[in-house]
Amino acid sequence: MSSSPTPSERERKDKEDRQREKEEQAKLPYKWRQQISDLDIDIPVASNLKGKDFIVEITKSKLKVQVKGQEPIIDGPLSHEIKPSESTWTLETGPSGKELSLHLDKSNKQQWWASVTTNAPYFLDTSKIQPENSKLSDLDGETRGMVEKMMYDQRQKEVGKPTSDEQKKFDMLEKFKAQHPEMDFSNAKMS
Structure with missing residues (x-):
């Protein structure tokens, strides 16, 4: 008979999981965050690059981001489908240098993603996500x-x-x- 973990054991495991997730996130060549309806990806890039130096392919089920002539930064099937027509990318200069920023609009606006692509090493425990409070005005008609x-x-x-x-x-x-x-x-x- 297995027993349920005690609150202190659960807290310790949650802390270990958060640390593991933080370490996995640090290994990625990008940072990402999500809301229930969309997700954003920030990729630090060399300051001499311009928009024309990138290949960015955003489809319903796949994402590819690469500097021309180099290995892709992201290349794989998305964890879930998106709306390509509502998704965008920009090249921005900020205080910490240049970033390629992507905004992906989720098709299913009721689903948390465990990772950006299915081939990414990062796994997020979606059961632990605390959603932000939403307003009725945020919802579609x-x-x-x-x-x-x-x-x-x-x-x-x-x-x-x-x-x-x-x-x-x-x-x-x-x-x-x-x-x-x-x-x-x-x-x-x-x-």
């Missing part, structure tokens, strides 16, 4: 409508009132009753 409906239905249930779907069924039955007064609805049941 369809998702926002679903969330608002779920919130409304939850409030209705809490006060013992019908949900929006139950109310819609009731309204349809009432309309049908009004159109057919000759019918007996005394035994009609809502399900």
